[in-house]
Amino acid sequence: MKPAPELLVGGLVPFTTIDFPGRLAAVVFCQGCPWQCDYCYNRHLWQASGENMIPWAEVLAFLEKRQGMLDGVVFSGGEASVQPGLPEALKQVRALGYATALHTNGVVPERLETLLPLLDWVGLDIKAPFDLYEKVTKIPGSGQKARRALDILLRWGGAFETRTTVDLALLSAQDLEAMARDLSESGVKAWALQPCRRDDGVAVLDEGLLAGARAFMPDLVIR
Numbered sequence: 071m072k073p074a075p076e077l078l079v080g081g082l083v084p085f086t087t088i089d090f091p092g093r094l095a096a097v098v099f100c101q102g103c104p105w106q107c108d109y110c111y112n113r114h115l116w117q118a119s120g121e122n123m124i125p126w127a128e129v130l131a132f133l134e135k136r137q138g139m140l141d142g143v144v145f146s147g148g149e150a151s152v153q154p155g156l157p158e159a160l161k162q163v164r165a166l167g168y169a170t171a172l173h174t175n176g177v178v179p180e181r182l183e184t185l186l187p188l189l190d191w192v193g194l195d196i197k198a199p200f201d202l203y204e205k206v207t208k209i210p211g212s213g214q215k216a217r218r219a220l221d222i223l224l225r226w227g228g229a230f231e232t233r234t235t236v237d238l239a240l241l242s243a244q245d246l247e248a249m250a251r252d253l254s255e256s257g258v259k260a261w262a263l264q265p266c267r268r269d270d271g272v273a274v275l276d277e278g279l280l281a282g283a284r285a286f287m288p289d290l291v292i293r
């Protein structure tokens with residue numbers, strides 16, 4: 071049998087307490103993303119390969135050394151789910167005793183579904199009301215894909231949260247309210263909002279702006 075392709079890694083954060091609920095984790099940033107969000111903090115990961123890639127064997131060696139100190143590994147990006155090497159990487163990380171998490175935009179819902187048996191937690195980006203996705207991602211049809219990914223997670227029954235980067239140049243209070251209504255009616259329990267930081271680095275989400283959204287998702291959190 072042909073060996074699985076190597077996971078293409080563009081970065082590694084050795085320790086986080088905020089990216090995998092209840093876990094002390096490392097974050098592996100994977101190369102490649104088919105979408106083009108204006109506010110993307112990780113443009114250097116858009117291409118399938120980058121200038122400062124870390125060999126997967128180095129990541130594994132790092133995780134072997136951290137056994138007992140960390141208990142989770144998050145695969146983020148870019149978009150980790152588009153890489154054919156991800157399933158094997160998840161198996162290897164689990165074999166070291168780590169819990170696994172995926173941060174995903176849901177761009178390939180069918181692949182997400184096949185990954186779920188290898189995952190302990192998922193964070194799914196919800197970028198906009200599903201019919202307005204293209205405004206954020208620049209890619210036609212992206213909203214339908216994210217919708218299908220959400221439906222797959224809702225059927226899964228495992229632990230997940232939905233997350234939205236709020237760029238007020240792209241999302242209005244009405245958009246946030248429409249999203250909250252849709253998520254609530256779909257059965258989503260966890261929704262985290264992250265204000266978009268532009269050049270000045272300042273980002274605040276006014277509670278007044280969120281009043282409509284809170285009416286449908288009272289437990290939404292701001293990070």
Ligand code: SF4
Nearest residue numbers: 103105106107110148
């Ligand atoms: S989906 Fe994520 S990684 Fe891809 S362009 Fe948008 S913000 Fe960047």
